[in-house]
Amino acid sequence: MNSQITPDISIPSMLHLNSSEDDESYTSRPGMSLTDRSDQSSEIGSLGTHEEYTVVPPHDGYKKVLVTGGAGFIGSHVAEFLLARGDDVVIVDEMNDYYDLSLKRANLALLREAYPDGKRLKIYEGDICDENLMQEIFEVDSPHWVCHLAARAGVRPSIQDPYVYIHSNIKGTTLLLELSAKYGVKNFVFASSSSVYGGSKSTYFSEDEVVDNPVSPYAASKKACELFAYTYHHLYNLNVSGLRFFTVYGPRGRPDMAPFKFIDRISRGFEIQKFGDGSSSRDYTYISDIVDGVVRAIDRPYPYQIFNLGKGSGTSLNEFIDIVQKETGKKALIKQMPDQPGDVPYTCASCEKAHRLLGYKSQVSFGEGIRRTVEWYNQAYIKNTIEVCPERQANGLGRAPSFVELRC
Ligand SMILES: O=C(O)[C@H]1O[C@H](OP(=O)(O)OP(=O)(O)OC[C@H]2O[C@@H](n3ccc(=O)[nH]c3=O)[C@H](O)[C@@H]2O)[C@H](O)[C@@H](O)[C@H]1O
Numbered sequence: 412m413n414s415q416i417t418p419d420i421s422i423p424s425m426l427h428l429n430s431s432e433d434d435e436s437y438t439s440r441p442g443m444s445l446t447d448r449s450d451q452s453s454e455i456g457s458l459g460t461h462e463e464y465t466v467v468p469p470h471d472g473y474k475k476v477l478v479t480g481g482a483g484f485i486g487s488h489v490a491e492f493l494l495a496r497g498d499d500v501v502i503v504d505e506m507n508d509y510y511d512l513s514l515k516r517a518n519l520a521l522l523r524e525a526y527p528d529g530k531r532l533k534i535y536e537g538d539i540c541d542e543n544l545m546q547e548i549f550e551v552d553s554p555h556w557v558c559h560l561a562a563r564a565g566v567r568p569s570i571q572d573p574y575v576y577i578h579s580n581i582k583g584t585t586l587l588l589e590l591s592a593k594y595g596v597k598n599f600v601f602a603s604s605s606s607v608y609g610g611s612k613s614t615y616f617s618e619d620e621v622v623d624n625p626v627s628p629y630a631a632s633k634k635a636c637e638l639f640a641y642t643y644h645h646l647y648n649l650n651v652s653g654l655r656f657f658t659v660y661g662p663r664g665r666p667d668m669a670p671f672k673f674i675d676r677i678s679r680g681f682e683i684q685k686f687g688d689g690s691s692s693r694d695y696t697y698i699s700d701i702v703d704g705v706v707r708a709i710d711r712p713y714p715y716q717i718f719n720l721g722k723g724s725g726t727s728l729n730e731f732i733d734i735v736q737k738e739t740g741k742k743a744l745i746k747q748m749p750d751q752p753g754d755v756p757y758t759c760a761s762c763e764k765a766h767r768l769l770g771y772k773s774q775v776s777f778g779e780g781i782r783r784t785v786e787w788y789n790q791a792y793i794k795n796t797i798e799v800c801p802e803r804q805a806n807g808l809g810r811a812p813s814f815v816e817l818r819c
Pocket residue numbers: 564565566604605606607656657658659667668669670672683684685686687691692693728751754
């Protein structure tokens with residue numbers, strides 16, 4: 412087994428659930444004391460839904476897993492992990508240009524380099540809404556496990572073009588559910604989002620909250636995916652788990668998201684835009700925690716479940732900028748911007764259910780995660796992108812190239 416491509420992040424052992432590095436305590440919402448955490452405290456010791464579930468043992472045999480969006484940030488990390496542990500992976504990714512395509516190419520190049528013979532890794536470039544292509548993949552490759560991560564994922568851009576979110580997220584997910592039911596998939600795991608909680612006033616968001624008030628087309632599309640997934644479970648007994656990711660960041664992160672954007676721009680002395688007064692807060696979750704949660708969900712088929720995958724503590728935008736300044740050793744040039752439509756003011760996961768049913772527990776504090784991401788940015792990011800695109804050498808190894816410069 413080739414473990415060449417795993418230097419960027421360390422995936423915590425799947426067995427060490429109780430050794431948390433996370434020294435951050437649960438944070439309270441601004442203006443709210445910890446005693447207001449009624450939703451969280453009532454969940455400890457129950458599933459929050461008052462339903463009884465048997466905790467399923469992991470299926471630890473060989474799997475062939477269809478990973479949609481496998482060229483992207485989370486998808487490429489999940490594919491890397493599954494391949495490294497011995498599973499086979501089929502990737503389908505449309506390679507759209509929502510963000511710099513060369514980053515997705517670099518992600519695939521890393522995987523191809525480690526698994527070059529095409530026996531354990533197969534990559535299709537195409538739209539998950541292309542019925543002929545998807546039918547062919549299910550027919551020819553017979554993946555019995557599906558990890559559906561392909562999506563349009565920008566919150567604010569979804570206001571400008573909601574239709575592409577309906578296409579990729581809702582239509583794409585529905586087609587995958589159809590095919591998964593038709594071809595007898597054993598477990599269908601898909602990416603949802605913390606944004607479905609909208610402007611929830613809870614301190615800790617739990618899965619049994621009613622989430623009927625999405626504030627962006629992106630959030631509405633993810634909620635729609637959860638509903639379609641339930642329907643396919645109901646109609647065809649398809650095992651489905653929807654994972655609500657909480658603002659995921661880390662090495663190979665999405666360049667449209669604040670963690671990558673701030674590290675990149677602050678490192679290079681460029682201005683960053685700060686939306687609002689800096690009091691907005693996110694439960695930023697490090698990529699290795701997310702990979703761990705995703706793989707746990709793949710291995711444990713439940714009839715129908717929704718899980719939060721977060722860290723369980725929040726960081727304000729102002730604190731976040733301070734941490735990036737500290738880790739990069741550079742002062743941020745800040746352009747103050749108004750609050751953005753579609754943005755939620757606050758997110759924070761209750762991870763109780765994921766812990767109970769999946770054995771999931773976040774391991775990486777925000778400070779540590781940003782430290783590791785800055786380290787990757789300074790070392791592997793430049794090295795890897797230059798290795799896969801030799802023509803970039805003209806940019807010089809000594810400085811961080813812009814995303815435009817990085818284009819092949
Ligand atoms: O967990 C989710 O449900 C979502 O997480 C992510 O969305 P968000 O939480 O909005 O992350 P992100 O853009 O990093 O902005 C973070 C903070 O920085 C602020 N922000 C952002 C950019 C900027 O230039 N300036 C700024 O102040 C911004 O106002 C915000 O306060 C995913 O994109 C999405 O796919 C989905 O999965």
